[in-house]
Amino acid sequence: MSSQKKYLIKFIPGNKTIKVSSNYNLRQAILDCGLEIDSSCGGVGTCGRCKVQVKEGKVNTKKSKFISTKEKEDGFVLSCQSKVESDLVVFIPKKKKAKVRIEEGRLVEKPSKNYAGISRNELSPVEIKPWILKETIKVEKPSISYSTSCLYRVKKTIRDSLKIKDCIIPIHIIRKLPGILREKEWQVTVTIDKKNNTLIDIQAGGVDKKCYGLALDIGTTTLVMYLVDLDNGEIINSISEYNPQIKFGEDIISRIVYSNKEAGMKKLREVIIDSINNLIWNLLLKSNIDAVSIVSMMVSGNSTMMHLFYGVPPKYIREEPYVAVANRFPNSTAEEVGIKHIKNAIIYCIQGVASYLGGDITSGVLATDIARQSELTLFLDLGTNGELVVGNREWMMGCSCSAGPAFEGGGVNCGIRAIDGAIERVLIDQKTYRCDFEIIGGGKPRGICGSGLIDIIGEMYMKGIIDRKGKLNQDIGNKYLKCADKDCRYVLVKAEDSATGKDIYISEIDIDNLIRAKAAIYAGVKTLLEEVDLSIYDLDRIYIAGGLGRYLNIKNTVAIGMLPDIEINKYYFLGNTSITGAYLSLLSEDKYRQSLKIADEITYIELSVNMKFMDRYVAGLFLPYTDMKDFPTVEELMYSLDSGFKKNKKKG
């Protein structure tokens, strides 16, 4: 060997060089150099991906159907099928990396009218870089003179061909090694989780290299799951369902209370895991994809949902000082968390910040890219709780204000979730006080969802139906009012016109609950900003995420004093950013790492003991706010309109 001729190869771009013996395999030389070369057949010439261009020098190469006549003329060869025969200059084309953009990540949802989302210009494309590697390798066949164990030779091949050292091969894989290795002459396809440095599957021969993953958002109300092609980011299918835990309590607090009951924890966990297993099963059926190709699942959700998913008691989340058991749960096998069908998959979760600022918020901050931009952004997730993060690439602070479930329909007599039959937009006639509305899915209305409730309060206030305290004016000739004893209601839909056969109305008690909820959110925003000596006018934009309904009338949201009174074009309504963050983290190792950094870097402020928050909350129990100076455009608008507000103002 030592007398054999050595040749110098230079690889461009990068100008890395290596000396190899005559007839050395060109692909191996590339790998020896530590360079990357695309390949999915493990170097046996059947995938055509390891194409390179020989710019100078001579190689002995086999014919290949992957090389066109034109390419051949230009010096393209399959590196795995080429032997070095002289000094070379070799051009390695850049590996084609699929790109994905957030919009494409949300293909399944049509952007709403208000959806500004993140434009193509704003957001840098995400490089797909999943940490799962699926490659076909050729393990050296044993012989009497080389009779090391199967395990050893598989590890050695993984080390030599894939450059992965000390890959962990768990016992359940070892159990099937001997058969699988011999099935196709010691050629196998390995699926390796690079993050955990673990072999998660081994199949005989050179099989389909497609890998899929699942992104899952466990919302208090809704579960959403994407089935994603990890090569190109395509969302093969998506599915969503109500969180079956709803029957044990609508909001987080009632779930935690239920979890403390006998067998409560067990039941809550059982139904959520069953439901997720069903979603997976249905996605597999719909997509005609083999369960073994699903290699990972990324889960996002608020802290309580994550505790219940992992089977960890959430009890102490609701007891001062509100401590979570964990903000990030360890990478687990599907079996460990009770997930069926996808037994090869590793389950990851998005890290949360605090008990009331969970992984869903981290996901949202990741999806909106706040942490990498210079603009000062307020991120607001309006679900059962109001969760806020304010900041930019320099710093981030977050808090949670227990808004209560009013805007998700809880504690409001005719409140329902944003489902078919929900009134989602409302307009009240200034003269007749009659109510016009839009209904999700059309047909007769069943109730009012979050965006509808905001519209109603806004409209009622602007049209003078309620006063600043939220009390119904009984002396303006509103014939839609129904008052009895101390109970007064404004009827939107009469019993005969509703799907339920009952009036759809809003009572003073409902209004009270809604005002308390909006007060909490605005108090949160003001307190959070003041902690960093900023005012609402310093904000460059406000992102609103969450499940209040598909549409949100920002003007009304501002009019009732829930959101700050700044230019309307600074508002962006994004919908479910938790699933988007999970989707991005699933696709890209960088994004997942970024999400962990985000969770670590957000400073959490506990509002439940913050006196300034309390003061502002009390100030927010008026419409839009005790001090009208905070809402100049609302005040201006009221006076400019020939509105009930003006009339009432005169009376008051």
Place this chain on the structure above:
Amino acid sequence: MSSQKKYLIKFIPGNKTIKVSSNYNLRQAILDCGLEIDSSCGGVGTCGRCKVQVKEGKVNTKKSKFISTKEKEDGFVLSCQSKVESDLVVFIPKKKKAKVRIEEGRLVEKPSKNYAGISRNELSPVEIKPWILKETIKVEKPSISYSTSCLYRVKKTIRDSLKIKDCIIPIHIIRKLPGILREKEWQVTVTIDKKNNTLIDIQAGGVDKKCYGLALDIGTTTLVMYLVDLDNGEIINSISEYNPQIKFGEDIISRIVYSNKEAGMKKLREVIIDSINNLIWNLLLKSNIDAVSIVSMMVSGNSTMMHLFYGVPPKYIREEPYVAVANRFPNSTAEEVGIKHIKNAIIYCIQGVASYLGGDITSGVLATDIARQSELTLFLDLGTNGELVVGNREWMMGCSCSAGPAFEGGGVNCGIRAIDGAIERVLIDQKTYRCDFEIIGGGKPRGICGSGLIDIIGEMYMKGIIDRKGKLNQDIGNKYLKCADKDCRYVLVKAEDSATGKDIYISEIDIDNLIRAKAAIYAGVKTLLEEVDLSIYDLDRIYIAGGLGRYLNIKNTVAIGMLPDIEINKYYFLGNTSITGAYLSLLSEDKYRQSLKIADEITYIELSVNMKFMDRYVAGLFLPYTDMKDFPTVEELMYSLDSGFKKNKKKG
């Protein structure tokens, strides 16, 4: 703080120094310095182990029952109860490390008369250094201003107090964290597997720090288990049982054959796991020890036994080129391998060298310390197979010679294992040819075990009852011969005197099988030595391990040509070294690491295709060997005795 006075502390021995503020905790200063200090209460003054001697300077220390008046006068204090009040010189007494010697590791077995074992002088004491740490720690209680998750604060405390970074806390432990942390005011006792950097148990408060481990030898014939105190190496109890797989086949090959049958693998695994679970259960009952304090189990055994234990098909071990699936199985949880009762324990195994040179041999080499000594040693494990290792601290080579199960009673009509009723020693009267024997456990004999069979062949040969080919001499007036057709037997015990009611005899076919077995072993020894250009006279000693019986008459073993004819005092009969190696590896991280190194360093030679081995095997089908020059003392002895040999020689 910055204006506070700083004091310099010097710790001896070692002279490490540190500057700390006035009133700084002395134990913390020791830890800050990176020094070790014994402690099991986590620094709350209740264990009395962190005693140090203040040689110079002043501390403010609390009274403690652990400090005697005399000690107080000498400056001894509990470091955790002492605050620094001046510059100090502090003496840290050396942590008392328990020592263990191999003999103590075999307390349960009385050394046999031939047992030379390893004398106290020869073997350096083993420092007990298990990799399981059990310590009580105080986790900081959460408050509104410090409300990080339970998981985070446990990890932080482990990092700060125990200097263990990034400890892995698995999901099943996380599930019980919230309750356990609050049970005793955030004081918990953690059990950490330092090798895997994993928290394996957490208990509320400061509980008993005792940790126990199990050493297990899975022999083809026998299972042996030790329950070991990991603090001092004491073997609390030991237990042994037949390998229940015997009913599916006596030797390795027949087990592998059975494993290929339908459900064969499942059955073999089930019975062994059941049996081990029973052993554990019985040990726990006998010892009155809580199962949760058992933190590790170290398993040793030949490759086939390990495959079956881990549920891995051993099929290819018996097919050329004889490849094992793995020589070392990954560290597993008890649950993963189906072990009950000790759910906190991590299961480790001793690494093997090759398919037919398993972890039992690595264990033996470890136990005998061959790999660290300059003397050239031959290690021989005489079980169902004959396995050999020769070498010293410079090099080691090993091989396996398929001796077959004859010496364990297989293929020999009246052969049995070394159980009660087995004839284990034999002496034949030169004149009458009557047989005298010793029986294990006394009483009537049931059969003949390995050492008995060796004695018989040796005696028969020396007394002229058989010739060099192993044929029975029918013309010497031996009235104990029974011949019919082609079948000729030498009867040791008549039917009426035996426990079985049948003759106990040895036939020519039996003798043939035994001669083939001994030929294989001697051929192995010679071939192995010749591979490294050595002769038997270069050997400094021969260690014999294995289960041929409790006693082995070396003289007869040499006389039949099974073992080399060198000075008898070079022979040491050790018994079960597999369990001893497992026991040592369980106790000491260093020893376990050493065992892995041994397995990596032994060069394996495959004899099944070695022509020299074949030649020597054929040469060994004579007693003692075709070429008598190999056995000079045997030849000399034969002539010096007034023996049948002489007579026959004359006749022949």
